[in-house]
Amino acid sequence: MKYLSAVLGHIGGTVLLLVRSLKYVGTLPHQFPRFIEQCYLIGYTTLPIVTILSFFIGSVLALQSGYSMENFGAKQFIGTLVGLSMARELGPMMVAILVAGRVGSAITAELASMQVYQEIDALETMNIPPERMLVMPRLAAILCMMPVLAIIANLCGWYGGALVCQYTHFISVDSQAYFAALKRFMEPKDIIDGLIKAEVFGFVIVLVCCYTGLSTRGGPREIGASVTKAVVSSLILILVLDYFVTKIQL
Amino acid sequence: MSSTYTASPFVGKTFGVTVSHLTKQFGRSTVLKDINLEVRPGEIFAIMGPSGSGKSVLLKHIAGLETATSGEVRIGEYDAADPATRDKVHLALVFQAGALFNSLSVYDNLALYPREHRLYDEAGIRERVMHALSILSLEKAVKKFPSELSGGMKKRVAIARALVMEPQLLLYDEPTSELDPVMSATISEIIATLREQTAVTSIVVTHDRSLAMSIADRMAFIMEGKIRATGTPADFKQPSDPVIANFLHPVVDLKNPRFKQLEHNYE
Numbered sequence: 001m002k003y004l005s006a007v008l009g010h011i012g013g014t015v016l017l018l019v020r021s022l023k024y025v026g027t028l029p030h031q032f033p034r035f036i037e038q039c040y041l042i043g044y045t046t047l048p049i050v051t052i053l054s055f056f057i058g059s060v061l062a063l064q065s066g067y068s069m070e071n072f073g074a075k076q077f078i079g080t081l082v083g084l085s086m087a088r089e090l091g092p093m094m095v096a097i098l099v100a101g102r103v104g105s106a107i108t109a110e111l112a113s114m115q116v117y118q119e120i121d122a123l124e125t126m127n128i129p130p131e132r133m134l135v136m137p138r139l140a141a142i143l144c145m146m147p148v149l150a151i152i153a154n155l156c157g158w159y160g161g162a163l164v165c166q167y168t169h170f171i172s173v174d175s176q177a178y179f180a181a182l183k184r185f186m187e188p189k190d191i192i193d194g195l196i197k198a199e200v201f202g203f204v205i206v207l208v209c210c211y212t213g214l215s216t217r218g219g220p221r222e223i224g225a226s227v228t229k230a231v232v233s234s235l236i237l238i239l240v241l242d243y244f245v246t247k248i249q250l
Numbered sequence: 251m252s253s254t255y256t257a258s259p260f261v262g263k264t265f266g267v268t269v270s271h272l273t274k275q276f277g278r279s280t281v282l283k284d285i286n287l288e289v290r291p292g293e294i295f296a297i298m299g300p301s302g303s304g305k306s307v308l309l310k311h312i313a314g315l316e317t318a319t320s321g322e323v324r325i326g327e328y329d330a331a332d333p334a335t336r337d338k339v340h341l342a343l344v345f346q347a348g349a350l351f352n353s354l355s356v357y358d359n360l361a362l363y364p365r366e367h368r369l370y371d372e373a374g375i376r377e378r379v380m381h382a383l384s385i386l387s388l389e390k391a392v393k394k395f396p397s398e399l400s401g402g403m404k405k406r407v408a409i410a411r412a413l414v415m416e417p418q419l420l421l422y423d424e425p426t427s428e429l430d431p432v433m434s435a436t437i438s439e440i441i442a443t444l445r446e447q448t449a450v451t452s453i454v455v456t457h458d459r460s461l462a463m464s465i466a467d468r469m470a471f472i473m474e475g476k477i478r479a480t481g482t483p484a485d486f487k488q489p490s491d492p493v494i495a496n497f498l499h500p501v502v503d504l505k506n507p508r509f510k511q512l513e514h515n516y517e
């Protein structure tokens with residue numbers, strides 16, 4: 001019961017933070033340098049790990065499906081399978097998980113330590129709302145960077161699959177055939193659905209992490225606790241939201 | 251340190267602060283107990299008291315950073331706890347630990363307020379920031395980050411940051427606690443000069459007897475969350491209250507039985 005009311009309180013607080021932050025959309029042009037800085041931190045620094053992981057996820061996907069599809073002679077459809085799974089599901093999901101672990105944790109730790117060391121109090125006495133200076137630029141940046149990261153993840157995953165198909169002896173589907181199969185059943189909607197998913201995930205992660213960071217009270221110990229809490233909540237939310245967003249999209 | 255502070259002529263109202271029946275509880279412990287204070291517009295008001303007596307918590311209530319369990323704080327006619335008050339009263343708080351922005355250089359810490367509120371152009375901001383830094387002899391620290399500063403330097407940067415804000419109500423939380431005597435004297439000068447040149451009302455929380463005695467118009471003693479006495483510095487020259495007398499002029503008793511155990515340990 002106590003736990004439930006705490007969860008409801010956090011949901012309420014997060015929604016409230018969103019509403020208060022949205023008031024400052026108009027200030028974004030004045031905060032352009034901050035926005036760019038966040039784009040850099042969120043997008044650019046996550047890029048290498050996104051590339052590597054999605055490449056290997058695409059490869060494994062091709063390997064596993066090649067192994068099972070070989071039995072009933074459906075090897076020519078590996079491209080379709082890898083293409084659609086990456087675009088609709090694995091690309092956005094994997095980017096979201098990486099963003100939660102890499103960006104979400106950093107945001108929470110930064111805002112939590114600003115709270116603990118009274119920097120947030122200082123901002124408030126200066127009449128500079130933290131929602132304007134700290135939350136809004138991060139939300140805007142994640143909305144810009146998520147589609148970019150998701151598209152890159154898709155491309156890397158597709159090429160990973162193609163390489164495996166061509167050079168694994170029991171599959172040996174050349175990349176032309178692979179990409180032909182990939183294109184044949186892929187519609188723009190599949191890609192767009194995936195990007196929308198990525199946007200939803202990214203937005204929720206950043207919002208939850210900002211809220212958790214800003215609502216930290218206490219000392220250095222609580223900063224660590226907040227980071228854990230924010231990352232775990234983000235991961236749970238990603239998986240739960242994934243189901244509902246997919247359901248709406250299909 | 252002879253550089254006196256020349257504040258830009260400040261247009262605006264002066265605000266007094268009225269604390270009435272303020273009580274604050276954290277969980278079960280009552281930190282402030284029915285505090286009543288009247289700070290008049292434009293005066294320098296010192297609050298003294300032993301550590302842990304609730305001085306910082308009181309200051310946070312005045313700054314609107316804590317909500318009272320009961321009672322209220324008014325700044326002029328405005329409620330200090332109402333966020334809208336910040337649009338009407340320009341207040342600055344020098345935090346006990348500085349509360350500098352760790353990700354910003356000293357320069358950017360000072361420039362943040364005028365930039366965010368778009369008070370001046372970059373040149374105007376630069377001039378004000380450099381002026382405030384020079385008063386506190388911080389020219390060499392302009393480009394440094396807070397993590398590269400000593401405790402006393404952080405405190406001075408925090409004071410400089412408050413000066414740049416050109417506030418109408420300036421709250422200091424132990425401004426001289428980590429400073430050497432020369433720098434402490436400079437802080438006294440700054441607080442006194444500001445009062446002469448601008449309409450600022452200052453509330454200074456301090457342990458520093460000489461600071462309070464030399465600059466305060468009036469002062470209050472807070473002990474265990476209660477106001478013990480209020481008056482002018484002259485009233486406390488020869489305090490009749492033994493508790494306050496002991497706080498202002500503590501007697502060092504080397505034969506205190508509390509230290510018996512210590513002696514044993516070293517035998």
Ligand SMILES: Nc1ncnc2c1ncn2[C@@H]1O[C@H](COP(=O)(O)OP(=O)(O)O)[C@@H](O)[C@H]1O
Pocket residue numbers: 276281299300301302303304305306307308
């Ligand atoms: N956020 C808080 N939660 C619980 N107790 C607090 C909090 N802030 C201060 N206190 C308690 O209130 C009392 C007064 O603290 P403070 O105002 O910081 O003392 P000081 O007079 O030294 O500035 C202390 O006993 C402290 O433990």
Ligand SMILES: [Mg+2]
Pocket residue numbers: 305306307346423
């Ligand atoms: Mg204190």
